[in-house]
Every structure is written in structure tokens, then in C-alpha cells.
Amino acid sequence: MNEKSDAPTVAVLIPYFQKQKGILENTVRSVLAQRGFDDYKVIIVDDGSPVSAESELVSIVSHREKIRIIQQKNAGPGAARNKALENVPDGTGYVAFLDSDDQLDPSYLADAVSALDKGYDLFFGNSRRAGIEKSRFEWDSIPGVTLDLTQHRLIDEAHELYEFVGDFFDFVVFRSNIIGPSTMAYRYRVGSNVRFNEKIYNGQDRIFKLFLCRQAKKVAFSPKEYAREGKGINIFDSAGWGTERSLSLLSSYIEMCKFILNNIPMNARQLAHVKRHLAQTRYAFTASLFHQTRHGTVDWKLVGKTFVSDSATLLWLVPNAMKVVKVKSRADRS
The missing domain is CATH 3.90.550.10 (Spore Coat Polysaccharide Biosynthesis Protein SpsA; Chain A)
Structure with missing residues (x-):
């Protein structure tokens, strides 16, 4: 110093x-x-x-x-x-x-x-x-x-x-x-x-x-x-799903939400908000994986690491994937 x-x-x-x-x-x-x-x-x-x-x-x-x-x-x-x-x-x-x-x-x-x-x-x-x-x-x-x-x-x-x-x-x-x-x-x-x-x-x-x-x-x-x-990326927007960085960013955000929940004292309302954000991030991870599987190369090592570190992302994979398909179907019809 x-x-x-x-x-x-x-x-x-x-x-x-x-x-x-x-x-x-x-x-x-x-x-x-x-x-x-x-x-x-x-x-x-x-x-x-x-x-x-x-x-x-x-x-x-x-x-x-x-x-x-x-x-x-x-x-x-x-x-x-x-x-x-x-x-x-x-x-x-x-x-x-x-x-x-x-x-x-x-x-x-x-x-x-x-x-x-x-x-x-x-x-x-x-x-x-x-x-x-x-x-x-x-x-x-x-x-x-x-x-x-x-x-x-x-x-x-x-x-x-x-x-x-x-x-x-x-x-x-x-x-x-x-x-x-x-x-x-x-x-x-x-x-x-x-x-x-x-x-x-x-x-x-x-x-x-x-x-x-x-x-x-x-x-x-x-x-x-x-x-x-400088320019950033909105990974919670459908335009950001499937991009090269999206899976890595979302995997980090999942860990971020869990860290906040476990290490920062909050009241019930605040905890509920962070838990909602965590659920949204798990959905966005699934959506990005879905898009990247169809249109690009998937970093399966990262996907596996995410599933191991956060079993809820794997648990919710099928329900979230079904939701992604429904959202895409509605978008295609509109």
C-alpha cells in the first residue's frame, strides 16, 4: 500500500x-x-x-x-x-x-x-x-x-x-x-x-x-x-438465446442467485424475488440450450457441469422445454 x-x-x-x-x-x-x-x-x-x-x-x-x-x-x-x-x-x-x-x-x-x-x-x-x-x-x-x-x-x-x-x-x-x-x-x-x-x-x-x-x-x-x-447482451431476451455466450452466462447467473440466497440476509419478500429470478434463469438456460441445439454447437461439458452443480435445472429441464415449445408455437402462429 x-x-x-x-x-x-x-x-x-x-x-x-x-x-x-x-x-x-x-x-x-x-x-x-x-x-x-x-x-x-x-x-x-x-x-x-x-x-x-x-x-x-x-x-x-x-x-x-x-x-x-x-x-x-x-x-x-x-x-x-x-x-x-x-x-x-x-x-x-x-x-x-x-x-x-x-x-x-x-x-x-x-x-x-x-x-x-x-x-x-x-x-x-x-x-x-x-x-x-x-x-x-x-x-x-x-x-x-x-x-x-x-x-x-x-x-x-x-x-x-x-x-x-x-x-x-x-x-x-x-x-x-x-x-x-x-x-x-x-x-x-x-x-x-x-x-x-x-x-x-x-x-x-x-x-x-x-x-x-x-x-x-x-x-x-x-x-x-x-x-x-460498451455493448452487452440481454440473455433473458429471446434474441439472446442460443448465442455463443448465453449458456455460460446463464449458468453463472444460476450460481449467482444461489449464492445470494445462501449468503445475503433478506426478508421474505426479497427472498421470494430472488427465487423467482432463479426460476426464470433456469428456464432461460433451457431455452438457450433448446435454441443452440437446433442452430449451433452445444458446450455439453458446460451443460453437464450445470446439471451437476444445480440439480433443479436438470429436474426442470423437461417442463421448461415444454414451455419453450409452447412459447415458440404461439410466436410462429402470430
Whole structure:
């Protein structure tokens, strides 16, 4: 760890693994272009990236004192984020994450720090993902679980900052996807013990957010769009079924739901919601397997591993497959 005198107000942590040149450079430049706030350190963990972080940032010379690159063998995004957290300098006030293919709005860090300096433990803002028309705050959700600005307290009109009014942990159980991976900053001492689950490859963000939000007492947010995110995949949409990554993602999500149920204290309503999500994920896994069997090559090793680790997915295979056939038949007739 660095000495306390070297500690920045904000540590911006970037896990990095990319095959295409120029992506990380654009991301880092969006941090360096921040306006109204300059006391930050960018910590990049090169997770064995095919395009190295050093080669990406060779043209960035004038601000290299603000950037630290840590090399490690490929271990996945959770391990890379944990390595970055282990290297946050002692005395750092706040931590923010940034995905290596996302770009920040120039006002993000100043607004986040403005909110956190008011005594809030967590700040999050809106963002927009490539290929999706609506912003995260506008994504479809369970009825009644929306972020209605009129229900929250305006604390800074100039920067459009609000205090979240209500039980934020309960809100996040139902709407964890409202917090983008690159528009969340928190008081480091509040979440200094929170780490990413390295065994669950996908769904790590959700687990991390749930643990962190159980500890955050006061939360602020802004509806401003602070980040442009790289393109993702909606594996719960029929367009995502049968894609190359879908079975792997869904298998991870099954493990994620089970981990949440077994490790995060929740009330009956919250538990019921996660159990419904688990059932939906098992159905989506079956649907994706059905589509991939017909149109592509199936990773049967992964399928077998999923059935072994979660016998309920196998138990519900036939009922869910029958449901998939019925849904497809109705779609074909319409």
C-alpha cells in the first residue's frame, strides 16, 4: 500500500482485458478529461490482456503520474477488481469503478465527490449502454420499483443531486441493474471489506452491490447520464438465446442467485424475488440450450457441469422445454 500522504480523494479502478487496440486509451482519456476535480488516481489491473495496458497508454505522457498499471496473469474481472482494491492507497476517501470499454462524462467525478462530501456513503448516476435505446434509469422493471425523482429529496439543484429516500438495500434487491458498473462511487471505509466473488464469473457485480448496499446508510444519486457503456447482451431476451455466450452466462447467473440466497440476509419478500429470478434463469438456460441445439454447437461439458452443480435445472429441464415449445408455437402462429 502507498503512504497516506500519497492517497488521492478518489481511486478509479479499471479491470482490463481487451483484444482490440484503442479501447483502453479512450476510456482513460475520458477520466483525464474530468472537469472541476483533479484529485484522483487511476489504477489499472492488466488481467493478462492480449493488447497490453502499457502499449495502450504509450501516447499518454503528460498525466502518467495519475496512472498506475498492475500486471497479473489472466484470472477474470472479479480477480482484477479485487487486485485493484488491494492496491487502493491508505487514506483514499472514495472508490469508483470503470469498465475498460466505457467512457465517462467530464462532470462525473466532480458530481460524485460533491455528493459523497456531503456525508453520503454511496453515489450512483445514470448511464447508457451501446445498442440500447433507453438509459439504465428507464429500463423496464417490476411495477412500483422505479426511481421517481418526486419521491426523493433534491440536495443540489445545480448538479441534479438527490438523496435516496427509503430502504435502498430493498430497492437494489429488485433493481440492482439500475447501478451501472461505471457510475458508482462509494466511501471506501464503508465498503473496505467488500470484495468480488471470483468463483462466479458473471453476476459478480450484483453480489458486490448487494453486500455494499447493506452497509451503506446514506445514498445519493443523479439522473444525469455519466457514462457510455460498451455493448452487452440481454440473455433473458429471446434474441439472446442460443448465442455463443448465453449458456455460460446463464449458468453463472444460476450460481449467482444461489449464492445470494445462501449468503445475503433478506426478508421474505426479497427472498421470494430472488427465487423467482432463479426460476426464470433456469428456464432461460433451457431455452438457450433448446435454441443452440437446433442452430449451433452445444458446450455439453458446460451443460453437464450445470446439471451437476444445480440439480433443479436438470429436474426442470423437461417442463421448461415444454414451455419453450409452447412459447415458440404461439410466436410462429402470430
